[in-house]
Amino acid sequence: MRLSTKSLLSPSAKSLAVGIVIALGVLAFAITGISPNTQSLDSNVAAHIGNQTVSMVELQRVVENLNRQTGDEPGRRDANIQSGLNQLIQEKVLLEEAHRIGWKPTDQEVAQWIRRRPEFQNEKTKQFDISLYKKFLKSGYMSELDFYKQGRDSMTIEKMSALLFLQDVQPQAILTDKAQRDSAEFNLEFALVQAHPAKIKEKLSAESQKYAADSANEKALRDAYEASKNEFIRPAQVRVLSILVAHKEAQRAEGDAKNRTKDEARILISNLRQKIQNGESFANIAASTNDDATAKLAKGDIGWIDASNIDTATSGAAFALNSGNTLSDVVDTPFGFRLLRWQETRDRLERKFEDVKIELAERALSEKIKSDMSAGIEAELNKLLAEKKYTEVNSFADGNQFEWKMLKKPFTAKTRFIEELGQSEPLLPVLFALKQKGDMAPQVLDFSGRKAIVRLASRKDGTVPDPTQMKVIKTTEQRMAAQGFVSTMQRKLFDVYTNNKEIKRNVELLR
DSSP: OOOOOHHHHHOOOOHHEEEEEEHHHHHHHHHHHHOOOOOOTTTEEEETTTEEEHHHHHHHHHHHHHHHHHHOOOOHHHHHHHHHHHHHHHHHHHHHHHHHTTTOOOOOHHHHHHHHGGGGOOOOOOOOOOHHHHHHHTTSSHHHHHHHHHHHHHHHHHHHHHHHSSSSSOOOHHHHHHHHHHHHEEEEEEEEOOOOHHHHHHHHHHHHHHHOOOOGGGHHHHHHHHHHHGGGEEEEEEEEEEEEEEOEEEEEGGGGGGGGOOHHHHHHHHHHHHHTTTTTOHHHHHHHSSSSSHHTTTTTTEEEOOOSOOOOHHHHHHHHHHHTTTTOOOOETTTTTEEEEEEEEOOOOOHHHHHHHHHHHHHHHHHHHHHHHHHHHHHHHHHHTTTTOHHHHHHHHTTTTTTOOEEESSTTOOOETTTTTOOOTTGGGGGGGGTTTOBOSSSSSSETTTTEEEEEEEEEEOOOHHHHHHHHHHHHHHHHHHHHHHHHHHHHHHHHHTTOOEEEEGGGGGG
C-alpha cells in the first residue's frame, strides 16, 4: 500500500463517540471471550494471536534492545526472550481485538503518525520534510509497506489510549489540592533505632558469663565446640616479605610480565637477590620491583602464611627459613619466581574448650540479646511517640547514643525512594502530620528492616498551581488514567486470549 503525498499533508480528527463504542466492544470481549484459533506456526513465526503474527524478526529487535539494557549472558538472554515475547503478544492482543471489532486507523491518521516522526523533521523549520521521508524509503531499511504496517499498528494502540483522555479525570478542586500537597517540601532528620554496640557488648559479656557458668548449658556449648573445632586450631605459620617476578608462562601474569620469558625472569630475580646480599633493603626493592601488587604496596609484607593460604613451593621455602637463615634462594612457583625474607614464626595453637567457652556462649546469645534490646528500645519509643512526648524521645535517643542525620534531599509526597533509608512507603501516610519543627512520626518506621524515628527540621508549604501548570497537571492525570486503563484492559484481554487458547507460541522458544 502506498501513501499519497496528499495524505501525508492532511490532518485528521478523532471521534469520541466511535471510541466509546469501541471501548465498550473491548470490554464486552473481555467478559464473553471468543472461539479458539487453530492456525499453525512455522520457523519464522514466534507466535500467533488470532490473525496477528509475531515474527522472529520483531522478536529479535525487542530482545536485542532488552539485552542492551540488562546484559546478554545466557541466563538473562533466555529471560529476555520470554519477556520480549510476552510484550509483543500483549501488543498483538490489543491489535487483534481492535481488528475484530472493526476499529482501524485511516490512511490520514497513519500519515499523521509519519509526519510526527522525529527522523523526518527538518532541523531548521522543525516541520515534516517529505524529502527526508523519501530518502528513508530509498535507504531500504524497511519497505514502504512494512513501514505503513508499523504506523498503522502504532496508531491503533495510540487511538485506544487517546479515547480514554476524558475531559476531567478528577474535579479541579481535588487536582489543585493534590498539586499543592505534592509540591510541599519537608526537610527531615532521622535516627536509626538500634542498641549501641558498646551497650550490646556490655550486656552480652554479662549474660554470657552467666550462661557459661550454668551447668545446664554445658552440653550445648560442648556440642558447639566440637562442631566448630577447626576454627580454634591455628596451624604453624611464618611471616615473610616477598618479591615476585612473573613471566609469560606464569599463572595470572600481568603487564610487563606477559612479555618476559622465564629465563629473563630468573636472571632479573637473581640480580635482585645479589643486591640484597650486598646490603640493599629487601623492603625497598619489594616496593619498587614486584609483580605481586598487594605485596608491592606493603613493601613485600604478605603476612602470616601456611600451606592453606599460599602455594606449596612458597610455603615450603618460607618454613625452611629462620632467624639464622633469613633470605631464601630463588623459588620457582606457579606464579613466577619468588624471593622471601623471614620475619617471624609462630607454633601451632589449639584453643581448648575452657579457653573458648565464653566466646561460644556469646555466639549463642548474640542475636537474641541484640533483638531483645532493640525490641525494648522500639517499644519505649513507640510509647513516647504515641503520647507526643518529643522532649522525652530526644532524651531517650541521646541516652542510647542515637545519631541524628539530615536527609540529603527534601522529601515530598511524590518521593518514592529515600537514599539513606530505602522505599518511602512507611513515611508517606504520616508525612502531613508533621507540621511544626521537632514534630515526629507517630511511631518507629520500618524501612524494610531498617527501623528509624523521623522528625521535622523544616517545612515549605506547597503552592497553588497557576492556569498553565494546572493544564499540565490535568494532562498528566489524564495520561496516567489512560495508561492505567489500557494496561488493565491488556491484561484482561491477555487472560481471555490465553484461556481460549488464542495464543500460540513457537515451541522452540519455550525450551
